Amino acid sequence: MSRSRKQKSCNLQSLLKWTKKFLLSVADFLFPPKCLLCKNFIIPYNNGDFCEDCLDNFNFFNNSPICPKCGILFKSNKGKDHLCSKCAGKSHSFDKARSVGPFEGTLRKAIHDLKYSNKSMLADPLGKILAAYAGLMLNIKDYEIILPVPLHFLRLRERSFNQSLMLSRRVGKIWNIPVNAESLKRLRQTKPQTSLSHEERHKNVRGAFSFEGNDVRGKKVLLVDDVYTSGSTVDECARVLKKHGALKVDVLTLARTR
Ligand SMILES: [Zn+2]
Ligand SMILES: [Zn+2]
Numbered sequence: 001m002s003r004s005r006k007q008k009s010c011n012l013q014s015l016l017k018w019t020k021k022f023l024l025s026v027a028d029f030l031f032p033p034k035c036l037l038c039k040n041f042i043i044p045y046n047n048g049d050f051c052e053d054c055l056d057n058f059n060f061f062n063n064s065p066i067c068p069k070c071g072i073l074f075k076s077n078k079g080k081d082h083l084c085s086k087c088a089g090k091s092h093s094f095d096k097a098r099s100v101g102p103f104e105g106t107l108r109k110a111i112h113d114l115k116y117s118n119k120s121m122l123a124d125p126l127g128k129i130l131a132a133y134a135g136l137m138l139n140i141k142d143y144e145i146i147l148p149v150p151l152h153f154l155r156l157r158e159r160s161f162n163q164s165l166m167l168s169r170r171v172g173k174i175w176n177i178p179v180n181a182e183s184l185k186r187l188r189q190t191k192p193q194t195s196l197s198h199e200e201r202h203k204n205v206r207g208a209f210s211f212e213g214n215d216v217r218g219k220k221v222l223l224v225d226d227v228y229t230s231g232s233t234v235d236e237c238a239r240v241l242k243k244h245g246a247l248k249v250d251v252l253t254l255a256r257t258r
Contacts, residue, residue: 033049035049035050035051035053035054036049036050036119036121036122036125037050037051037054037106037109037110037113037122038051038053038054040053048125049122049124049125050106050125054106055106057105057106058101058105058106058107058129059101059102059104059105059106059107060100060101060133061073061098061099061100061101061102062136063077064077064080064081065077065078065079065080065081065082066081067081067082067083067084067087068081068082068083068096069083069084069087069092069096069097070084070086070087070092070096070097070228070231070256071096071097071098071099071228071256072084072256072258073102086231092231092235092238093235093236093238093239093242093249094223094231094234094235094238094249094250094251095238095248095249095250096250096251097228097231097234097250097251097252097253097256098133098134098137098138098250098251098252098253099228099252099253099254099255099256100129100130100133100253100254100255101254101255101256102255102256102257102258103227103255103256103257103258104255104258107254107255108255110122110126111126111163111226111227111254111255114126114163114226115159115163115226120161120163120166123161123163123166123167123170124170126167126170126254127166127167127169127170127171127174128170128174129254130167130170130171130224130252130254131170131171131174131175133252134171134175134222134252135175138222138250138252140175140177140222141175142220143175143177143220143221143222143250144177144178144219144220144221145177145178145179145180145215145216145219145220145221145222146168146171146172146177146178146179146180146221146222146223146224147168147179147180147181147183147184147216147221147222147223147224147237147241148162148164148165148167148168148179148181148184148223148224148225149164149184149223149224149225149233149234149237150162150164150165150181150184150185150186150209151164151186152186152187152188152189152190153186154189155189162181163226164224164225164226165179165181167224167226167254168181168224171222171224171252177222180215180216182212182213183211183212183213183215183216184209184210184211184237184240184241185209185210185211185212186208186209187207187208187209187210188208190204190205190208190233191204193205193229193230193232193233194229194257198230201229201230201232202230202232204232205232205233205236206236208236209236209237209240210240211240211241211243211244214244214245216241216244216245216246217244217245217246218245218247219245219246219247220246220247220248220250221241221246221247221248221249221250222250222251222252223237223238223241223249223250223251223252224251224252224253225251225252225253226253226254226255227253227254227255227256227257228251228253228255228256228257229256229257231251234251234253237249238251
């Protein structure tokens, strides 16, 4: 192609790009998109998926002191990071766990809508938030593989998607880390952890997961789930992964119960 033809096609492309951008911004002005959570128009349009009110009600753990093991934020903002009472008396199979924020307010509603109201479109903005948080709070470039906490196939059939896998895919894509959704499996349906005592939670998930293959051997693994409740589920997954040679297993969740 001659130099002037190349130049012309380049100009045409940038003109088309500019026109598309212009038309989209006019469309956003005339018909502002609706917030994925509350359905109100996003005004002023912030180029995101949530309105200002919903964004204001997101609570993030971005303070200290925290428990270096499970990541819980202490009520008092004085002193250094130290083990919480639950972690001080217990050894975990995972190395550390971090959550974006408490399981309450907007974050709780968003996770609830994602899981139970069939709003799988929420996985994209929530996955981006999770990825951004992971970039700030973890040495994200260290991880060689991401694994979602699996659902039992009966629950998967009922829900038609695994929210942890959808979140894992967003994080994996943004940080360029491969996601393995096949090797870790849930062998049996477990009761919801929220309905059980601490001791029962541990028994409930013991032996509930299996792992096939060599994909984690010698690797640093990031295990992703939507909510950290007692930590028993992710701890059992981490135990299985370490048994199969994982060097390190850190846990990343959107929310955690206090
Ligand atoms: Zn909203
Ligand atoms: Zn702790």
